[in-house]
Amino acid sequence: MTSKAPSPLKPYRSLLWLLAAGVFMQTLDTTIVNTALPAMAADLAQSPLRMQSVVVAYALTVAMLIPASGWLADRFGTRRVFVGAVTVFTLGSLACALSPSFNLLILSRVLQGVGGAMLLPVGRLTVLRAVPRKDFLAAISFVTVPGLVGPLVGPTLGGWLVEAVSWHWIFLINVPLGVLGALLGTRILPDLRAATGRFDAVGYGLLAFGMVAISLSLDGLSDRSPRHGLLMVLLLFGLAALVGYWLHAARVTRALFPLSLFSVPSYRIGVLGNLFARLGGGGMPFLIPLLLQVALGFSPVRAGMMMIPTAAAAIFMKRIVVRMVQRLGYRRVLVGNTLLVGAMMASFASISPGQPLWLHIVHFALFGAVNSVQFTAMNTLALRDLDASAASGGNSLLSMVMMLAMSLGVALAGGLLGAFQEAEGGQALTAFRWTFVCIGLVTMCAALIFAQLPPTRRVDPTAVGQAESS
Structure with a gap:
């Protein structure tokens, strides 16, 4: 009888669990807030249709600081930067929960974003330097799986906390996790540094x-x-x-980001396509919970649970997207799926009171499926042809563009919603319908970018694993 071979990741298990917890905190916070926005608006005397600044402040701060995260980790050490990031994120969460006004809440979200910006990039850098290259893909997949779980549980947990206690608890739950993470980080995380040049x-x-x-x-x-x-x-x-x-x-x-990155055609098209495709997609997690609660009268818990089919379908589709790209090629998948994603976004304009629950579940699941194909294929395309010397900078720029597009997408969706609400005399459902149509059309424009790809049928499965960890 032969004994089972030990896992190659066993010596790094404590480190990987700690980094995975940091990723979970960051991704959970980007989704748990959306379901609570109407309750926050009522408590802070704001219109629920004008709460996009709560989301924009966090996403924009993260996008701003991602370019500096690698340099800071090299200069001050991965342990100090990661523990500092967890500490700042925790203090920002506490400040959000204690904010007595809308403006102070926005400032607290900025503080929270300062910490959140460092968690994923510094965690990825730590894995890259601490784990042998042959085990890197398995390690980074272990760390980033919680990034898939966060969007699955975030909206439902946010809705439950709003109804069971208050919206303040969507931030307070980060406090004990953050304190524990900071204490463990000082014990477990290696203090890795590298030579740094002059920061641009x-x-x-x-x-x-x-x-x-x-x-x-x-x-x-x-x-x-x-x-x-x-x-x-x-x-x-x-x-x-x-x-x-x-x-x-x-x-x-x-x-900071050399222009030579854009000399690689697949990277150039992948990054630009990411930016324009996510302008619409970035606003959907903000719009859908508002539509369900403000226009359709759903409770926070029910609105949060409606996002489960979207997240579950997204996770399921990640298993088959590689086969789709291998069979059809990047150009066919991205051009066709971009048009399909835009059409699915616009189709949310058809949602109305009185529709059966099963129809909503199918609708949301289909949207999650095509959205997952889009994100995975776009990220894979952007990173697949970068050589080792350009991989770090290219990955950081892609991460920055993704968060920036989320910020711009929420700002665009909020701006359109406010404008249409005013034009329609305060009729929320009609304003939502026009907003969904507009962001669907914006997303479809990205198909023009992906159409510049040459025909190809090959995909490196390793590149998909790297892209899903971004």
């Missing part, structure tokens, strides 16, 4: 200002105050800052 502060400043200016200008469009002229000026400044970064990166030798 000018490039980072241009990039960060551009992201903030564009996001804030889109977010402010839902306001009724006569500031739209100033917002347009802010938008132009943001676009100018991004152009300034492009010119800056073209002339310096150690740019």
Whole structure:
């Protein structure tokens, strides 16, 4: 009788569990808030249709700090940065729960985002340096599985907490987890460092200002105050800052993100396609719980449970997306699926009171399935052709674009919802319908980008594993 071979990850099990818990905290927080927005709005004397700033503040802060996470970990050590990130995230969560006003809640979400921005990138970097290369894919898959579980339980848990106690507890549950994580981090996490060059502060400043200016200008469009002229000026400044970064990166030798990344066609198309496809997709987790509660009268728990078919179908589809791409090729899958995702987003305009529950379940599951195919295929495409020297920078830029697109998507959805609500005389359901149609059309535009891909039928399954960990 032969004994079972020990798992190659056994020596790193404690480290991987700790990093997985950090990933779970970060991904849970991006979804648990959405179901609680109407209750938060009522408590803070805000319109529930204008609560997108709570989501935008967090996502935008994460997007801003991702480019600096690798340099900070190399400079100060993975243990110090990770434990510091967990501590700041926990303090931000406590501040969110104690916020007596809407503006203080937004500031607390920014603080929370400062910590959340470091959890996943620094965790991935720690695994890359602590685990042998031959075991890296298995280790990173172990760490990022909670990232799939977070969206599955987040909306339902958020709805239950709102009804059972109050919305404050969607933040308070992070406090004991964060304290435990910080204590274990000082004992378990290795203090890994690397030589650091000079940080591209000018490039980072241009990039960060551009992201903030564009996001804030889109977010402010839902306001009724006569500031739209100033917002347009802010938008132009943001676009100018991004152009300034492009010119800056073209002339310096150690740019934050070198332009040579975009010389790889699959990466260039993958990143740009990601940005435009996620402008619509980023707003859906914000819009759907609001639609169910504000326009259809669902309770927070029922609205949260309605997101389970979406998340479950998304997890299931990750098992077969590789076979789809191998059989049909990237161009056919991404062009066809992008159009299908946009159509599914627009189809939410057909939801109305009185429809049977089974129809909603099928509808939400179909949306989760096509959305999962889209995200996995886009990420795989972007990373598959990068060589070892460009993999780290390319992955960081892709992660930044994903969070930025989420921020812009929520800001766009909130702006459209506020504008249509005002145009329709306050009729919430009609405003939701027009908003879904518009973001569906925006998503479909990304098909024009993916159509530039050459025909191909080959996919590296290893690249899919790396992409799903992004």
